Amino acid sequence: xxxxxxxxxxxxxxxxxxxxxxxxxxxxxEEMGVTYTPSDFGxxxxxxxxxxxxxxxxxxxxxxxxxLSSEGVNVLKLQDDALxxxxxxxxxxxxxx
Numbered sequence: 001x002x003x004x005x006x007x008x009x010x011x012x013x014x015x016x017x018x019x020x021x022x023x024x025x026x027x028x029x030e031e032m033g034v035t036y037t038p039s040d041f042g043x044x045x046x047x048x049x050x051x052x053x054x055x056x057x058x059x060x061x062x063x064x065x066x067x068l069s070s071e072g073v074n075v076l077k078l079q080d081d082a083l084x085x086x087x088x089x090x091x092x093x094x095x096x097x
Contacts, residue, residue, distance in 0.1 A: 007045050009063040009066060009067050013062050014027070021041070025041050032054060060090055061084075064083055064090070
């Protein structure tokens with residue numbers, strides 16, 4: 001059994017049939033504007049290297065609805081923007097420039 005964590009929750013959401021983890025990683029890199037390698041991803045997945053905070057925030061935003069549903073929360077009964085508000089409360093503050 002795969003241990004549940006942010007990486008596995010994110011993969012459960014983004015992987016569509018016949019999609020590879022490598023494709024999901026390419027999509028993540030495109031979304032983040034940074035190229036992440038399979039080696040980077042493997043290190044995050046094994047816990048050998050911390051996941052960059054912007055990536056953690058993005059993964060959380062993508063997977064929070066799935067995680068809540070998996071625990072029995074009927075997310076369809078939540079207000080329209082409730083998941084976005086919950087995710088905003090759980091992600092890092094925006095960096096000042």
